[in-house]
Amino acid sequence: ITPKEKRVVNKFVYDSVLFTIEGITGHARNEILELKKRGKEIYITDPNYNSLYEEEFKNMYVPFDWRKDAYITIVNQPPVRWNNTAHLRNRIGYLAFDGKLNKEWVKIINESNMIEIWTPSEYCKKMFIKSGVQKPVIVIPHGVDNKVFQPKQIDQFDTFTFLAIG
Helix, strand or coil, X not given: XXXXXXXXXXXXXXXXCCCCCCHHXXXXXXXXHHHHHCCCEEEECCCCCCCCCCHHHHHHCXXXXXXXXXXXXXXXXXXXXXXXXXXXXXXXXXXXXXXXXXXXXXXXXXXXXXXXXXXXXXXXXXHHHHHCCCCCEEECCCCCXXXXXXXXXXXXXXXXXXCCCC
8 A cells, every 4th residue: 555545444365374273373363353343354365264163254255356446465374475475465464483583584574575564572573673574563462352361360379389290
């Protein structure tokens, strides 16, 4: 989106593996459902829809007009898979990686047509920059669903015993 085109964008392409039991795919599904709740139109690229997951994902395979419509592409994949959506516009790479990035990933990131890179923590941002990433790196923290996560008040003890086996 060029500065002249700045406007509210209501269409998103979401490129990620979505239908596995891994935490990263759960994160991606939750992010998509939240965008949908906010009235955004979503097109997903994962061809492996599984009926074990939310029914509404079935309706997210209808593409829009790539040439005319304003949209943002979120690529929630390792950089080695970023070429799958290189033909799309307004691409944002989402990457969570704890540690220094390898040189191949840094090269892919810097040579990609990504507008910016999103990551969930200041630590990741620092490591990306230290690794040589030259794209803008923006921290977008993981959200906490307070309907699911409700910490309970625990009793306070003066001492406790910790047992470790191994």
